Amino acid sequence: MKYQTLSGVHDILPEDFVYFNKVQKTVESVAKYHGFSRIETPVLEFAEVFSKGTGSGTDIVEKEMYTFRTKGGDLVALRPEYTPVIMRSYIEHGMHNQPQPIKLWYLGPCFRHERPQAGRYRQFNQFGFEVLGEQNASLDSQIIQMSYDVMKELGFKNISIEVNSIGDSECRPYFKKILISYFKSRRAALCPDCQRRLKENPLRILDCKEEKCQRVKAGAPQIIDHLCENCHAHFKDVLEFLDELELPYTLNPYLVRGLDYYTKTVFEIIENSEDGKAQGTLMGGGRYDGLSKILGGRDTPACGVAGGMERIINLLGSREDKAVVKSKKPEEAKIFLAQLGQMAKRKGMKLFEEFRAAKIPVAESFSKDSLKAQLRSADKMGAKWVLIFGQKEALEDFITLRDMETGTQKEIKLDKVVEEMKEKIKSLKN
Numbered sequence: 001m002k003y004q005t006l007s008g009v010h011d012i013l014p015e016d017f018v019y020f021n022k023v024q025k026t027v028e029s030v031a032k033y034h035g036f037s038r039i040e041t042p043v044l045e046f047a048e049v050f051s052k053g054t055g056s057g058t059d060i061v062e063k064e065m066y067t068f069r070t071k072g073g074d075l076v077a078l079r080p081e082y083t084p085v086i087m088r089s090y091i092e093h094g095m096h097n098q099p100q101p102i103k104l105w106y107l108g109p110c111f112r113h114e115r116p117q118a119g120r121y122r123q124f125n126q127f128g129f130e131v132l133g134e135q136n137a138s139l140d141s142q143i144i145q146m147s148y149d150v151m152k153e154l155g156f157k158n159i160s161i162e163v164n165s166i167g168d169s170e171c172r173p174y175f176k177k178i179l180i181s182y183f184k185s186r187r188a189a190l191c192p193d194c195q196r197r198l199k200e201n202p203l204r205i206l207d208c209k210e211e212k213c214q215r216v217k218a219g220a221p222q223i224i225d226h227l228c229e230n231c232h233a234h235f236k237d238v239l240e241f242l243d244e245l246e247l248p249y250t251l252n253p254y255l256v257r258g259l260d261y262y263t264k265t266v267f268e269i270i271e272n273s274e275d276g277k278a279q280g281t282l283m284g285g286g287r288y289d290g291l292s293k294i295l296g297g298r299d300t301p302a303c304g305v306a307g308g309m310e311r312i313i314n315l316l317g318s319r320e321d322k323a324v325v326k327s328k329k330p331e332e333a334k335i336f337l338a339q340l341g342q343m344a345k346r347k348g349m350k351l352f353e354e355f356r357a358a359k360i361p362v363a364e365s366f367s368k369d370s371l372k373a374q375l376r377s378a379d380k381m382g383a384k385w386v387l388i389f390g391q392k393e394a395l396e397d398f399i400t401l402r403d404m405e406t407g408t409q410k411e412i413k414l415d416k417v418v419e420e421m422k423e424k425i426k427s428l429k430n
């Protein structure tokens, strides 16, 4: 058998990590600036966290979740998304006892058994920001601002923000009734999936990408016309904050997002092509004030967003930004440490460690024994200096410094090497 990755999953190779690290750094710096702390949770959870939290009627739980029974008999799932887990953790650790709101960010793998296609994987990485314990509309807009900042900082130019409000338990049930009666009379014009949704989750019809359904939904009632007073006021506040922040958003009355726990604000950050066509959702989020109670906690308003690392990385990698990201490689070593003989190798490894502690990048090739091969490597990587540590040098505790441009050599005492090279690099920068 020829072993290879399973369908829909992928290796993240060293060259991909240039992008992975870039996105992670950007997410982290935006999170830190806004006072968010990192959280990580297990990849395995009780399946109920999602069947209750994400919702049993959602595609994620119904069709895509990896669930299995452990040897002990527990029904567990590979995390398909973070939000219910973050809430589980908030409740489990009594975070409501700390000053509110609690601001958290995360980055890690999620699993969904979807049909593999471009931008859709079965194991992918999500990052996200979550604010728990506060209902002020300023937080909804802060989360949107942070999402937009991440995209801007990564160099995305044609992005748009779509926002909507999907109400709460007070106004949504009534709206659902209106929606059902609208679609019922047009049932035959809906795709088979939406005919099923009509019974289980009529809001999702608004979200359907099928052309047939798009035509029917064009005349459908809009939830923003049916929000209760509280939801209406909240949404108005959110939009006022977004205006103040001068964020380029558009109101999309048909945006519902596929998850049960959302209340009030929902939004998506979308990448558009040059001619303005939507390419794909890069980030999506919203407010989920009801989730805590569903998971057995006390009333805890909350709001958050999740972004897909791979989708962002794919886009970064397929555009001219590639050059920009690639050019920002970690500082390249200008010094190459070459060694000859067992004793020099041992002492050389110790010296290498001293350079690391002094934060001076040094390249090496400890696995090679031939000096010629090592000098070839040094030449290939464009090293400016080579430190040659031969048998004589190792015995007498000095090192030979060779300037690769001029070919000149000089001897330096071993305990002065790090200091002297530090000075040389400094003078190079000035």
Ligand code: AMP
Binding pocket: 081, 112, 114, 119, 120, 121, 122, 124, 126, 281, 282, 283, 284, 285, 306, 307, 308, 309, 310, 311
């Ligand atoms: P969701 O949790 O479904 O709202 O997804 C949030 C973000 O995660 C999306 O906007 C995508 O960028 C990303 N995402 C969701 N599902 C997948 C998938 N199967 N493969 C890759 N990225 C995904």
